Amino acid sequence: MLRASRVLFSSNLVSKSFNPASVLQRSSPSDTVNPAELFGSAKKAVLIGVPGAFTPGCSKTHVPGYLKHYDELKNKGVELIGCVSVNDAFVMDAWGKDLNVGDKVTMLADPQGKFVKDLGLDFDASAALGGHRSKRFALVLENGKITKAFVEPNNTGLSVTLAESLLKEL
Numbered sequence: 001m002l003r004a005s006r007v008l009f010s011s012n013l014v015s016k017s018f019n020p021a022s023v024l025q026r027s028s029p030s031d032t033v034n035p036a037e038l039f040g041s042a043k044k045a046v047l048i049g050v051p052g053a054f055t056p057g058c059s060k061t062h063v064p065g066y067l068k069h070y071d072e073l074k075n076k077g078v079e080l081i082g083c084v085s086v087n088d089a090f091v092m093d094a095w096g097k098d099l100n101v102g103d104k105v106t107m108l109a110d111p112q113g114k115f116v117k118d119l120g121l122d123f124d125a126s127a128a129l130g131g132h133r134s135k136r137f138a139l140v141l142e143n144g145k146i147t148k149a150f151v152e153p154n155n156t157g158l159s160v161t162l163a164e165s166l167l168k169e170l
Helices: 035-040 056-068 070-075 089-099 114-118 163-169
Strands: 044-050 080-085 106-109 122-124 132-134 137-142 145-151
Touching: 035 044, 035 080, 044 056, 056 070, 056 080, 056 089, 056 163, 070 163, 080 089, 080 132, 089 106, 114 132, 137 163, 145 163
Parallel strands: 044 080, 080 106
Antiparallel strands: 044 137, 122 132, 137 145
């Protein structure tokens, strides 16, 4: 549904908690994290989903925007920013280093796409990216519960999930 601010808002995700069975990876397949625990430990957090590491929109606009607006997000109470993609942990780790995210954005790998599929945020990107990938999304979580969910209408666009757009909604 469209909100008055013309931001695509997905109400079916609001108040949903992450599946405790979902496990994401950080720097390697053995460096796992339970998303419910990770995001449940923050009073306010943002999780962005991207179709693929090292892809042009994700590398040049989406994640860099969250780095650029990091201080503004912190001033709005965001304690944790995560980025998830259906890629392996080594790729996500290398991408984070390439973007110089440091400790500003926690890079999270969802190698089989289970996490995004459980949230209903996957799509078939076989033609462009070789398989199922994450839709481009931005979730606002408070104490581990999704309070706002923004999903690009065409799955991969760059509008409603940009840091600039999200800041207006916080």
